[in-house]
Amino acid sequence: MEVGQMDHDVIVVGTRAAGAATAMLLARAGLRVLAVDRARFPSDTLSTHQVQVPGIARLGRWGVLDRIAAVTPAVPVVRLDAGSAVLEGRYPAVDGVDALYGPRRTLLDAALVDAARAAGAEVREGFAVEELTRDPEGRITGIRGRLRGEGRGRGPDSGRMTATARLVIGADGKRSMTAQAVGAGSYHVRQPVTFACYSYWSGVDVPPGSIHVRSGLTVPAFHTNDGLVMIAMFAPMAEFDRFRADPEAGYLAALDRCGDLGERVRAGVRAEPFRLAPDVPNLFRTPHGPGWALVGDAGVVMDPVAGQGISNAFRDAELLAAAVVRGLDGGGLDEALAGYQRERDAAALPVFAMTRALATLRVSGGQRLLLSAIADDPAETSRFLGVLAGAARYDEYLRPGNVLGRLGGGVVRRLRRLGRPVTAACVGGGRAPTVAGDATDATPVSG
Numbered sequence: 339m340e341v342g343q344m345d346h347d348v349i350v351v352g353t354r355a356a357g358a359a360t361a362m363l364l365a366r367a368g369l370r371v372l373a374v375d376r377a378r379f380p381s382d383t384l385s386t387h388q389v390q391v392p393g394i395a396r397l398g399r400w401g402v403l404d405r406i407a408a409v410t411p412a413v414p415v416v417r418l419d420a421g422s423a424v425l426e427g428r429y430p431a432v433d434g435v436d437a438l439y440g441p442r443r444t445l446l447d448a449a450l451v452d453a454a455r456a457a458g459a460e461v462r463e464g465f466a467v468e469e470l471t472r473d474p475e476g477r478i479t480g481i482r483g484r485l486r487g488e489g490r491g492r493g494p495d496s497g498r499m500t501a502t503a504r505l506v507i508g509a510d511g512k513r514s515m516t517a518q519a520v521g522a523g524s525y526h527v528r529q530p531v532t533f534a535c536y537s538y539w540s541g542v543d544v545p546p547g548s549i550h551v552r553s554g555l556t557v558p559a560f561h562t563n564d565g566l567v568m569i570a571m572f573a574p575m576a577e578f579d580r581f582r583a584d585p586e587a588g589y590l591a592a593l594d595r596c597g598d599l600g601e602r603v604r605a606g607v608r609a610e611p612f613r614l615a616p617d618v619p620n621l622f623r624t625p626h627g628p629g630w631a632l633v634g635d636a637g638v639v640m641d642p643v644a645g646q647g648i649s650n651a652f653r654d655a656e657l658l659a660a661a662v663v664r665g666l667d668g669g670g671l672d673e674a675l676a677g678y679q680r681e682r683d684a685a686a687l688p689v690f691a692m693t694r695a696l697a698t699l700r701v702s703g704g705q706r707l708l709l710s711a712i713a714d715d716p717a718e719t720s721r722f723l724g725v726l727a728g729a730a731r732y733d734e735y736l737r738p739g740n741v742l743g744r745l746g747g748g749v750v751r752r753l754r755r756l757g758r759p760v761t762a763a764c765v766g767g768g769r770a771p772t773v774a775g776d777a778t779d780a781t782p783v784s785g
């Protein structure tokens with residue numbers, strides 16, 4: 339039995355970082371929103387969860403931060419240890435927010451789902467979308483799917499539901515069923531280059547936020563909820579097969595390359611299993627078409643080493659919600675969605691370039707020089723951390739005038755003697771692809 343035909347302005351498929359935020363913003367704008375997710379919240383997912391300062395600023399603006407900040411340690415200071423060069427400093431403030439937080443996804447996603455409901459969106463948990471419906475011209479008109487588990491009832495059609503809307507938004511993650519159903523094209527596609535392994539520890543004495551970078555290795559360690567520390571490691575994909583034969587040994591060996599981190603971790607207790615993440619694609623998808631749009635990882639996914647995915651999802655939720663409100667308000671939906679793609683790409687490309695550069699897991703000689711040159715200057719350190727946090731534009735930071743000023747004449751002369759292109763030597767050594775679609779590979783400089 340069909341549960342019923344429904345009529346909404348917008349249906350959102352997926353209710354985590356991107357979907358719940360988009361549903362919340364659209365409902366707040368007065369639209370009739372149905373949001374569905376096959377998960378039931380609170381629900382964990384395969385992801386670490388440092389939310390960078392710009393993402394936290396958005397949570398603050400949306401009124402969702404208080405609930406998270408009440409139980410999650412703030413991380414206003416981060417220590418970046420690149421071996422011979424170590425930086426420690428404060429994040430620059432964005433809209434009055436000057437700390438990163440690392441809330442567990444069980445907390446963050448549930449808070450957003452609650453905020454979407456409170457805004458008036460109808461949220462159906464445990465509902466798996468199986469297909470999209472179309473009109474005779476091929477325009478997407480809705481979803482068809484099934485309630486899973488509890489409350490589903492009996493019989494072959496039990497829990498089935500068809501719902502219609504003027505727009506279906508796929509916020510259903512990097513393997514988006516929505517994107518596949520509409521045949522969304524992809525661009526700026528790059529092969530996966532890293533894998534991640536992470537777990538949670540109690541009784542480990544480490545600062546609230548630290549990142550160790552070694553050749554072929556990045557290890558973020560951040561305090562999270564319940565007194566635990568999340569410690570992840572990112573290593574080259576080429577090492578994954580060997581690593582997965584014994585993740586614990588590989589993980590501890592990696593931490594042993596980071597000063598006394600391995601020792602500190604062995605003094606603590608692992609609170610949860612190791613999680614392995616070898617599936618980290620890098621690509622943009624065309625995020626709109628007749629009757630559909632994509633947001634979050636469904637639309638742009640990048641290597642998690644830079645910890646930008648959640649903040650990207652929040653940013654794009656705002657951009658998409660504004661475009662949808664404009665478009666459904668008589669401004670022309672297709673045109674508004676084309677504007678969303680332009681704005682999204684302009685904002686995401688510099689972050690993508692930085693992420694790809696960091697995903698090379700290489701620290702060049704030029705980068706070490708830069709870190710040493712700014713380490714004693716709190717304002718410069720903060721500015722650099724703002725770039726890593728996505729609060730300042732990576733491509734702006736790499737402008738020759740900026741970099742030369744920071745390095746000082748002596749360092750520049752040394753780089754030139756080494757034959758190094760000075761501006762390519764910083765942050766990760768890449769250059770930002772342009773909005774017009776030039777996503778040529780970064781050119782990291784190994785030291």
Ligand SMILES: Cc1cc2nc3c(=O)[nH]c(=O)nc-3n(C[C@H](O)[C@H](O)[C@H](O)COP(=O)(O)OP(=O)(O)OC[C@H]3O[C@@H](n4cnc5c(N)ncnc54)[C@H](O)[C@@H]3O)c2cc1C
Nearest residue numbers: 352355356376385386387388467510511634635642647648
């Ligand atoms: C190892 C790893 C570490 C990471 N660390 C960080 C980090 O520290 N900081 C950071 O900012 N980002 C990090 N990321 C990236 C981050 O996880 C993603 O960018 C973010 O989760 C994207 O949110 P989303 O809402 O777009 O998609 P998702 O979080 O993937 O949510 C998609 C939702 O859609 C639902 N769904 C899918 N298909 C259907 C269907 N057919 N019907 C109904 N529901 C459906 C799923 O159940 C899911 O709840 C990491 C990622 C990985 C893999």
